[in-house]
Amino acid sequence: MSKQPNIKQYDHPAGGWGSVKAVSSILLQEHVAANGTRVLFKQNKPDGFACVSCSWAKPADPHLFEFCENGAKATAWEITSKRATPDFFAHHTLAALEAWSDLELESQGRLTHPMRYDAESDRYVPISWQQAFDEIGEKLRGYDPKRVVFYASGRASLETSYMYALMARLYGCNNLPDSSNMCHESTSVALPETIGVPVGTVTLEDFEHTDCMFFFGHNTGTNAPRMLHPLQEARKRNAQIITFNPLRERGLVSFANPQSPKEMLSTEQTCISTQYHQVKIGGDIAAVTGICKALIEADDKAVAANAPRVLDAGFIAEHTHGFEAFANAMRAADWKDIELESALTRAALEAAATEYARAKAVMILYGMGITQHREGVLAVQMLTNLLLLGGNIGKKGAGICPIRGHSNVQGQRTVGITEKPALVPMDKLAELYNFEPPKETGLTTVDTCEAVRDGGIDAFIGLGGNFARAVPDQGVLDPAWKKVPLTVQIATKLNRSHVVHGRAAYLLPCLGRIEVDRQASGEQTVTVEDSTACIHASKGMVEPASEHLLSEPAIVAALAKAILPPNPAIDWDAWVADYGLVRSAIERTYPDQFKEFNARMTQPGGFHRPLPAARREWKTKTGKANFIVPEGFGEDPDMQFDGERTLRLMTTRGDSQFNTTVYTLDDRFRGVMKTRDVLLMNKSDMTRLGLAEDDAVAAVTVTDDDVPRELGGLRVHAYDIPAGCVMGYYPECNRLIPVSHHAKRSKVPAGKAIPIRLRKMAA
Structure with missing residues (x-):
């Protein structure tokens, strides 16, 4: 709930004393000042635990403090001394809890006991673990597996993810949507x-050798702050950093290293971006088209003058396919259209192209500002087109780097969490476990939302996360959840998905990653994969929040035993007793990816999965890296922006937030304090639409269907954002996104360019 909102410009660098103060505040807020400080020294260390928030790479030779501000917040949030006990639920009906904010729900602390929904009292009541598994198992055994969804957030370890995916397939479906469906x-x-690979090719070592980086659609200072350290080092070598983003985010403007006494005791800071281009929301394809056009035309002139080539002609000839068709499309692109669609000048794009051409090794890094669009797939392919022009794949200091969000969101896909059977070695699973794996493509996140809306699923099992809050069209979906026969949530804290529940509902509280996991063979270690395809061990450091908690592998194994017939090829109990046996099973299933898994997992800095593209081996249909010719560069041909009343809304996270978890209402870097009920707008749009600072408005989605989508109680504020564009907070603004408004082919909800109109409300 908003209290005394305050909007003011923040001119300080990312990091610095602001981050120190924020870390201290969260430790005090969660009553873990002493213990939290001790634990943070082990965060992202080879002998410690992997951060439970972002998946940025973890170095072999870490800093003394190898955590960022938001990583510290995530740690404090998990090891909090606060508890949501059965007594809490006895005092609150779920109807009452639905009115609570996300912050208020999660602030109750860690769940301590397994709970079952009691419809008569509208409360969660305690239940024994065995009774919970028996009841859930009885229900699931009676359902059609094709109508059951097994969702996974990016929190679960590789071990848990492998077991979970195997359980779903043994049960009889590939309905394994995950948080990847919502982002990358x-x-x-x-x-x-x-x-020819589904992940990035950049490693941490590449940051030491690059001389030019391009950032697209990513707020690094909030979403991957530990990356600011290698960016700062790169800038000290005079590497160029060129940023394309609708907002001037502080982390990509300037940085003061909290681990540098010199910087902390002075006003010294590092300018991060050497060029900063505020591209229009959805204008990235046009911007990259302009850069590619400038490079190709400069190369054409060089060829005509018999001068040194601008493009890497040798690489293009030997390693790529489709260059001429792509080059002709770029030559034909009109600069007026490029400028209109990107809101950037030709001179600005040519300046970016000039730095690209000068560089010996270029990296492109991007986030959900690229992927969460109707043309998100094409936008990613345009970035690879740009890299291929200079031979910037498969050489030191160069490559493509999608910046993943949740800590193991990439890894869970690696070990089988996917709705696409073609991405899983089904023959190997059939051989190892003596069953016939399902062949039908399963439900994605969007498919699951549609099924919930239309009454098409009987059960939803959530392995972590806050699915009901993370998805689009919440005004449509929230009432539909209550018609789902069964929802089961494996969780550490209370959230919106637990109070917006099915007719039968269970809360199964699990250990957090930072907690000591004791099993029959002793204390266990788990593993995760970071954004650079590197595998790391993670070992818990603190005592469990409750003696009644089970580990995620233990819960998955118990569910598997409850819903599946015995299988002589799988000893679920043995896997729970010793996670090393699960890792051995992963190695048998994916021998090329996880060779000597148990022996290598504790290697400082982790071990890298083999990526053929990094060696210039192209596992594509043509056997080469492929240029993709764009059909156009309009962001959304299906939903037109009229240029007058219709605005482009981008949803985004705040500074004190990770995914759907909101730590405080403050967004320090954007100067938005004590509220999230705001829209940040270009001043000229406010004037044009007759709006004044702090006016109350309702945002209404412009769509062709008959479903009204409106979010009221918002306040507008002038901000440095391109004309026609508006910023609002995720997940609050998700209710404005139609389920149908998603990326072509990938079905990622298109939360970065929602067509809206504003209606002024009474103060």
């Missing part, structure tokens, strides 16, 4: 077609 599925669709 556009990457997973785009990159195999262009370079």
Whole structure:
């Protein structure tokens, strides 16, 4: 709930004393000042635990403090001393809890006991673990597996994810949507077609050798702050950093290193971006078209003058397919159209192209500002097109780097969490476990939303996360959840998905990753994969929040035993007793990816999965890296923006937030304090639409269907954002996104360019 909102410009660098103060505040807020400080020293260390928030790479030779501000917030949030006990639920009906904010729900602390929904009292009541598994198992055994969904957030370890995916397939479906469906599925669709791998090719070592980086659609200072350290080092070498983003985010403007006494005791800071281009929301394809056009035309002139080439002609000839068709499309693109669609000048784009051409090694890094669009797949492929022009795939200091969000969101896909059976070694699973795996493509996140809306599923099992809050069209879906026969949530904290529940509902509280996991063979270690395809071990450091908690592998195994017939090839109990046996099973299933898994997992800095594209081996249909010719560069041909009343809304996270988890109402870097009920707008749009600072408005989605989508109680504020564009907070604004408004082919909800109109409300 908003209290005394305050909007003011923030001119300080990312990091610095602001981050120190924020870390201290969260430790005090969660009553873990002493213990939290001790634990943070082990965060992202080879002998410690992997951060539970972002998936940025973890170095072999870490800093003394190898955590960022938001990583510290995530740690404090998990090891909090606060508890949501059965007594809490006895005092609150779920109808009452629905009115609570996301912050208020999660602030109750860690769940301590397994709970079952009691319809008569409208409360969660305690239940024994065995009774919970028996009741859930009885229900699931009676359902059609094709009508059951097994969702996974990016929190679960590789071990848990492998077990969970195997359980779903043994049960009889590939309904394994995950948080990738909501963010980087556009990457997973785009990159195999262009370079033959579904993930990025950049490693931490590449940051030491690059001389030019391009950022697209990412707020690094909030969403991957530990990356600011290698960016700062790169800038000290005079590497160029060129940023394309609708907002001037502080982390990509300037940075003061909290681990540098010199910088903390002075006003010294590092300018991060050497060029900063505020591209229009959805204008990235046009911007990249302009850069590619400038490079190709400069190369044409060089050829005509018999001068040194601008493009890497040798690489293009030997390693790529489709260059001429792509080059002709770029030559034909009109600069007026490029400028209109990108809201950037030709001179600005040519300046970016000039730096690209000068560089010996270029990296492109991007986030959901690229992937969460109707043309998200094409946008990713345009970035690889740009890299291929200079031979910037498969050489030191160069490559493509999708910046993933949740800590193991990439890894869970690696070990089988996917709705696409073609991405899983089904023959190997059949051989190892003596069953016939399902062949039908399962439900994505969008498919699951449609099924919930239309009454098409009988059960939803959530392995972590806050699915009901993370998805679009919440005004449509929230009432539909209550008609689902069964919802089961494996969770650490209370959230919106637990109070917006099915007719039968269970809360199964699990250990957090930072907690000591004791099983029959002793204390267990789990593993995760970071954004650079590197595998790391993670070992818990603190005592469990409750003696009644079970580990995620233990819960998955118990569910599997409850819903599946005995299988002589699988000893679920043995896997729970010793997670090393699960890792051995992963190695048998994916021998090329996880060779000597148990032996290598504790290697400082982790071990890298083999990526053929990084060696210039192209596992594509053509056997080469492919240029993709764009059909156009309009962001959304299906939903037109009239240029007058219709605005482009982008949803985004705040500074004190990770995914749907909101730590405080403050967004320090944007100067938005004590509220999230705001829209940040260009001053000229406010004037044109007759709006004044702090006016109350309702945002209404412009769509062709008959479903009204409106979010009221918002206040407008002038901000440095391109004309025609508006910023609002995720997940609050998700109710404005139609389920149908998603990326082509990848079905990622298109939360970065929602067509809206504003209606002024009474103060």
